[in-house]
Amino acid sequence: xxxxxxxQLDWPASAAPSQSTTRxxxxxxxxxxxxxxxxxxxxxxxAEWKAIRRSHLANxxxxxxDVAYNYAACPHGYLLEGRGLxxxxxxxxxxxxxxxxxAIVGLIGSSGLTEPPELMLSAIRDGIDLxxxxxxxxxxxxxxxxxxxxxxxxxxxxxxxAGAPRPVAPKPTEPIPPKKEETEMTPAQEALLRxxxxxxxxxKKDVAELKQGAAIAPWTYKNAGLVAEAKKTGAKVPDMHGRxxxxxxxxxxxxxxx
Numbered sequence: 001x002x003x004x005x006x007x008q009l010d011w012p013a014s015a016a017p018s019q020s021t022t023r024x025x026x027x028x029x030x031x032x033x034x035x036x037x038x039x040x041x042x043x044x045x046x047a048e049w050k051a052i053r054r055s056h057l058a059n060x061x062x063x064x065x066d067v068a069y070n071y072a073a074c075p076h077g078y079l080l081e082g083r084g085l086x087x088x089x090x091x092x093x094x095x096x097x098x099x100x101x102x103a104i105v106g107l108i109g110s111s112g113l114t115e116p117p118e119l120m121l122s123a124i125r126d127g128i129d130l131x132x133x134x135x136x137x138x139x140x141x142x143x144x145x146x147x148x149x150x151x152x153x154x155x156x157x158x159x160x161x162a163g164a165p166r167p168v169a170p171k172p173t174e175p176i177p178p179k180k181e182e183t184e185m186t187p188a189q190e191a192l193l194r195x196x197x198x199x200x201x202x203x204k205k206d207v208a209e210l211k212q213g214a215a216i217a218p219w220t221y222k223n224a225g226l227v228a229e230a231k232k233t234g235a236k237v238p239d240m241h242g243r244x245x246x247x248x249x250x251x252x253x254x255x256x257x258x
Contacts, residue, residue, distance in 0.1 A: 002077055002123070002126075003079050003126075004046070004081060009080070014065075014066045014083045014087050016066045016089075017087070017088045018088070019087060019088040019099065020086050022100060022101050023139045024101050024102075024137045024138055024140055025102045025127070025132075025141075026091075027124060027143065027157075028091055028104065028105040029108050029152040030052070031149075031150065032109050033109050033112045034108055034112045038074065038113055042076045045080075048074075049067075049074070052067055052069075053082070066087075067083065068089060068090040068103065069089060069091050069104060070104060070127070071104045071105075071127040071130075071131075073104060073107065073120045073123035073124045073126075073127060077123045079127050079130070085134045086134060089101070089102050089103035093143070094147075102131050103143075105152075106120050108120070108153065108156065109153075115155050116155060121159060121164075121166070121167050122167055142160045144157065
């Protein structure tokens with residue numbers, strides 16, 4: 001619960017009459033336009049709450065002794081102290097109704113900010129639970145229950161009629177555990193690695209042989225092939241390599257003589 005007390009608001013102790021028990025709590029709204037600025041500016045919520053108290057104290061017709069409500073709830077989930085605990089409310093319509101229930105107002109209105117955020121509903125529930133621990137009975141009603149008014153507005157009254165359930169807080173997302181690094185290989189992984197290394201060595205050997213064969217002059221490479229074939233069949237194959245070398249030497253000699 002996030003409670004803002006009267007002392008934090010710089011308010012003196014409430015002059016409202018004491019009342020130790022009630023049948024429960026009635027829920028209210030402001031019934032006038034409320035700025036949506038309250039959704040993003042908590043200081044605006046505090047200013048709104050103080051303005052409500054000033055207007056009540058200035059109301060000579062109702063002759064309020066203090067802000068009419070026991071507590072207020074803002075869109076940011078704060079419960080703002082008004083008359084506070086064990087004080088009779090002045091918000092329910094007449095003395096009999098005020099004696100029957102304490103009062104909490106949600107800082108929403110008839111236009112502008114009209115939908116109670118979940119944090120506001122949670123704050124109202126905080127106020128109800130706090131009042132129940134200090135003399136309030138189990139009843140949760142809207143201002144319109146027993147008094148001719150539109151208060152607390154359609155959205156908030158629908159929540160009251162549903163039993164004023166506390167919004168369920170979303171579960172925090174659990175972090176994904178980091179993957180464990182493998183520090184040792186299994187026997188199967190070691191065998192696979194050895195096989196890959198052997199295959200890679202064989203491929204390198206084949207590539208080297210191909211490169212070596214490609215470097216041989218075409219006639220030499222062909223002659224080597226014929227010789228290898230002759231060895232298999234026993235046939236005689238002319239030594240093309242030797243003949244070429246002989247012809248080359250003859251050409252060299254002729255060049256010298258000329």
